[in-house]
Amino acid sequence: MSAPHLTITGAQVLRPDGMSDAPVGVADGVIADRGEGAVVNMPGCTVLPGMVDIHGDGFERHLAPRRGAMTDMGVGLAAVEAELAANGITTAMLAQFWSWEGGLRSPDFALRFLEALNAYQGFGTDMRAQLRFETHMLDDYTALHETVARFGVGQVVFNDHLPHDALNKGKRPPRLTGQALKSGRNPDAHLAMMQGLHARGAEVPDAVAALAARLGAAGVILGSHDDALPETREWWRARGVTLSEFPETEEAAHAARAGDDGIVLGGPNVMRGNSHAGKVSARHLIGLGLCDALASDYFYPAPLRAAQIMAVEIGLERAWALVSDGPARLLGLPDRGRIALGLRADLVVLDRAGRVCLTMAGGRITHANGAGAAALLAARY
Structure with missing residues (x-):
């Protein structure tokens, strides 16, 4: 049409x-x-x-509302598109996990999601996939690379959500039972799996560097998640990972800006006035010029509301660029x-x-x- x-x-x-x-x-x-x-x-x-949402996982509730309810993922994607459009989002990166956490964040679910998104015929919204890859899944590196190539995934973000502090101390991580049940594992098996991934930590840096080089050579946009230290951001940049998603400290954000890396912050953080996890305030970083794009993160109404909040402080033109031109540039989309x-x-x-x-x-x-x-x-x- x-x-x-x-x-x-x-x-x-x-x-x-x-x-x-x-x-x-x-x-x-x-x-x-x-x-x-x-x-x-x-x-x-x-x-x-129109707003460009560079990172959002709010679609999860549409694709897996309750166990067994979603037999046709295309129906869920139609609901996702309707919510995006109602919130003024015209381009959306759907941030799908490839994670040891299992369930709707498992590799199997990611493959089903990519198949469904590839087949989905929407009514206009440009919905694309971002894969969020857990770095300690060393046995999945080849499969991840092949999946990116097969589906033409344009963005990969490296994550590490293992509870390393607890695992280092030999303790059971908090919320273990709930996480295990959501993944379909019993708690002991879930803990053993995490311990096994944690034990191979020394292998991760070289594996990540090799994977990042292959993905970068194919033109995939690469990001890191929750940078806490300047040294961490510099390590990622040296490996061609030039987007910093949700830096946790002002120092990490300054390191990203010094290296001309893209900085992505969360719209919900702006709405709250601070991070729900006690990290640096997005409003504070924006005021310092340490933000290129605001993302929905987990709540699709957030970009609009965050831009409206920041317009009071920095003007509508600058604030709106954080949800439109800024993320479009980071994604290499000069046509919007x-x-x-x-x-x-x-x-x-x-x-x-x-x-x-x-x-x-x-x-x-x-x-x-x-x-x-x-x-x-x-x-x-």
Whole structure:
């Protein structure tokens, strides 16, 4: 189905050179001059570039709501797309674990997810896969590399969620029983598995370096997760891992900026005013210029709300860039993130109260609330 032609008038439009009340046209899926098609009048509204979510795992609840409930993952992906669109997100990296944690974070589930995403025919939102790979899964390195190549995965983030402190002390990690049951293992077997992974820690650095080199040579964008120390960030950068997701300290964020690495922070952290885990405040880092992109993390409404919060402190243009142009640049997607002629027609329209009333992705309408639908009907769209 071809994308429609329309022109939005009467609204304020955020363009690269600032706000403008000039109409914005859409033709054949890209931003165009005012032209043929419906004229959608939206007085009092603000038209902004569609949001690019560089990291979000909020889709998990749609794909695995309860055990046995999801027999067709495509149904879950349709629900994911609907939520993304309702929150003004037009491009989304779905952050799927490849983890020893099992369950919906297991390699088997990751493969099912990638198969379903590859087959999914949506209504416009650009949904892509990010794989979050647990570094101590040494026996999975070949399978991970083959999976990335098979499905054309464009982003891999290295994680390490093993409870090393407890394992070093020979203690049972907290929440062991609950984690084990979610993974389908008994607690003793789950603990033994973690202990085995932990024991091979000395092998991890060389294995990671080799895998990162192979993935980087194939053009895969690589990131590290929860950098706590400057030395950690520098270690990753030396291996071609140039995105720092959710640095835990100001020092690690400064190290990322000094090395010209991309810095991704969490929208929920901005909403809360601090990290739920007691780490550095995203608002503080943004104020220091130590952020390139805000992500939904685990809550799809977060990018919009975080941008609105930060707009009060740093202005709408800078704040909105953190959820549009900034993440688009980090992902190597120069065709989106801004409202300019010839770029993808990824747009979000906010009403006077700052609510999403219309979302367009690639020129297709993916969401319209009451006010947005009324404007479309009035235009005889």
